[in-house]
Amino acid sequence: MGFKKCNRGNARFIEAEYNAKQLKSVAAKLKATKFNGVLVVITNPNDVIVTLYQKLTGFPKEKVIGTGTLLDTARMKNAVGETFDVDPRSVQGYNLGEHGNSQFTAWSTVKILDESIEPVAAEKGIDLNQIANISRDNGYRVLNGKGYTSYAIAASALRLTETI
Template identity: 55%
Template sequence: MDFEDAMANLPSHTNIFVNDYNQLDDADIIISAVGHIKLIGGDHPNRFGELNPTGESVTDVANKIKQTNFHGIMVVISNPNDVMTSMYQQILGFPKERVIGTGTLLDSARMKRAVGKAFSVDPRSVSGYNLGEHGNSQFTAWSTVKVIDQPIEKLAKESGLNLEKINEDVRMGGFTVFDGKGYTNYGVSTAAVRLSLAILNDARIELPVSNYREEYGVYLSYPAIVGRDGILKQLQLDLPQEELDKLQYSADYIKKNLNK
């Protein structure tokens, strides 16, 4: 009803249906936001705190979607993101390229915000990725990060910038927001919209989203080309061994929790 109350002041009409899964038959995209965010906090915050209850909700929703004729792209923002994305793919039986998690698209944006502030530039002048789990085992792949096309590792050395502190601030960014207002919404919803528009517009743009990587045997965040049919092409970064080790650790961490 709150959405319907807004419609008279909006420039376009929107049809709103509640719990009618048959309306999904001709949908292009479904965005899954089911979750139990209150369970991620505490003294040792971790998105896996909501694994079991959110997993039950995802199982229920996925089985209902399975009974429809939906054949579009599944976009997942539910947490723990990589595990929930994998669960949707397994239950729905869709090709892996048609089930995508927002993953570290949000964390990469947080990194760009933090780096942009450190160098007093717009975050859009920062490029690079956070990789792995959308969660505690993620990391900033500093070898990929540039500020106005200058390698950040070179700039950090010249300016004395502590990259490890930025990495930690980014990794814990969601929990910082959560501690402040009890939930997160703007950052992740913007990431979901960006991913969805890339699909709807067949943008064929590279995004660090949660997609299934055969070499790791799990969904995790790694840049891929996204378009109308979902993941169109998986990219291959030239990462140093230290970052490859971090990515393997993150993949193993996701797998360990996926098998619980």
Template identity: 55%
Template sequence: MTRKIGIIGMGNVGAAAAHYVVAMGFADDLVLIDTRTDKVEADALDLRDAIANLPYHTNIFTNDYSKLSDADVIISAIGNIKLQDNPTDDRFAELPFTRVQVPRAAKQIKESGFNGKIVVITNPVDVITSIYQEVTGLPKNHVIGTGTLLNSARMRRSVAEQLNIDSRSVVGYNLGEHGNSQFTAWSTVRVLGHPITEIAEKRGLDLNELDHLARIGGHTVFHGKKYTNYGVATSAVRLAYTIMSDAQTELPVSNYREEYGTYLSYPAIVGRDGVQEQLQLDLTEEELKKLQTSADFIKTKFAESRDDIDSNK
């Protein structure tokens, strides 16, 4: 059975995701789509040149939505990174652009007959994931945002650096919006066989500072090179491969939570059928309040995008 991935948006993130897919042999067919024809054709040629020195072969196609009809997963990396260069580091700065471009792409995805899973990177990711689901009409559990999968990785890296261990030895989650209202749910974090609250007390860790480092990690990278790409592209490809391999993995991704009435990041079991089981964490009262604040903010911003959504249905 042919494994096929589509990537829409070949900026810094989309290109990094495409290279990861090709270098690791995650797909037999890869469809690249971008409004800039010269750019997407150049990326495709560059990737084909790379294949001669790789142990895997990938067939690469460009700017043909009809090729997405039988894709397993589409990764959305549409964006305008220049809008992120704003004084408040607000991920919603891209919304006036993405809420127009994404419904157009979603409409073409729907018209192609696509019936697979969509993995959304495009910011603001929770709102954009909602838009993709509504315009395509796909089941909610088949449209998933990378959400705080990357924020959680940043938190784990920050904790690990303080303890001089591998970040994969830290377990726990950042929840809510992939943006300024996201937060580290310290009640979920364990390290060295204990809750982090115990380790923090013994080792003198400042959890407020670690939460801050996780929240601003993306901004730190952005201000250094005016874009981010490796961390989020890796998150997206991991999520896509988790779906395609039916890995049944617990991940903090943006998925639709009925109790909040919106997409937001919360751990779920992900496999071939997308979000296959939603977890229910024992959060503290403070964490629950923060999660509700995130949910309310996402819903407000989604409502502001209503006109652009309706015009593309």
């Protein structure tokens, strides 16, 4: 199934109607197997699809989870690392909200090498809003270039399932 190139306003929700229709069949089949594990959802719009899976399968909420803002957080860490010339693994912090346009970086949680980012950015004249925009737009760059995203979400899902 191919989708036209998307803009920032509709990229994750353009798939909602199609994915929701497919979900009914998949959820019924999954429920019939008496699946007893943790279902990790990567489909967009992620939070909406997670909620639908929870309702359609009747599985407990703790057994149906999405990747949420894990990918957004990774993109933020990469953007911070690039901006401050540090390894992204030296960046701690979180993006919160719903995956996609409405997610945001909780700058009060972000540290570089255990130092709060806000005073460091102010000292260097770095605009944190610019970093947030870069981090949010990186997914759209990939989407508009390839027509889909795959590697980053797969890596995020792998990380999440290994943690479970």
